[in-house]
């Protein structure tokens with residue numbers, strides 16, 4: 111699997127979902143999904159595009175186990191967070207029901223970014 115292509119292929123899916131939620135908020139005049147919308151766009155689309163472009167510019171970094179760890183930790187964490195934030199801010203899930211899955215998903219995202227950071231330090235010239 112090519113990590114750059116993986117990130118770049120999945121990012122626009124988050125943009126489409128984020129924009130659909132944005133459009134829904136505008137049309138319904140109900141902005142309660144704003145934090146879910148913001149993170150689907152920023153964590154999902156913006157960050158994944160940046161990661162994908164980074165690995166395209168530094169292809170050696172994409173060949174490492176760290177890159178694969180980064181990719182899968184980030185994908186799993188971001189997908190779980192996106193779903194849970196929509197459920198939370200649409201009132202289908204209570205704040206206390208976020209535990210322990212949401213903190214674990216945040217940890218996955220954080221560990222993914224840690225793997226990315228080490229990879230960047232090792233491979234960026």
Ligand code: HEM
Pocket residue numbers: 128129130131132133135136141144145147148151152155156
């Ligand atoms: C079709 C496109 C989009 C529509 C219709 C849309 C609509 C909205 C609406 C209605 C809000 C709530 C505003 C409020 O209650 O203050 C919002 C918030 C937000 N949007 Fe979008 N949006 C779109 C695309 C994007 C994109 C592409 C991004 C980022 C890459 C983005 C980032 C944000 C952020 C960060 C907030 C939260 C702002 C805050 O809470 O202060 N949006 N958007």
Ligand code: HEM
Pocket residue numbers: 144145146148149152153156157216219220
């Ligand atoms: C796992 C990672 C992250 C966690 C746990 C997190 C958590 C949060 C929380 C709890 C808030 C306050 C929400 C509220 O009550 O309004 C927030 C707001 C915000 N975050 Fe994040 N965040 C994360 C990643 C990011 C990233 C990567 C970006 C940008 C690239 C970002 C951009 C924002 C923005 C713009 C707001 C204000 C918009 C709003 O509240 O609607 N966040 N974040």
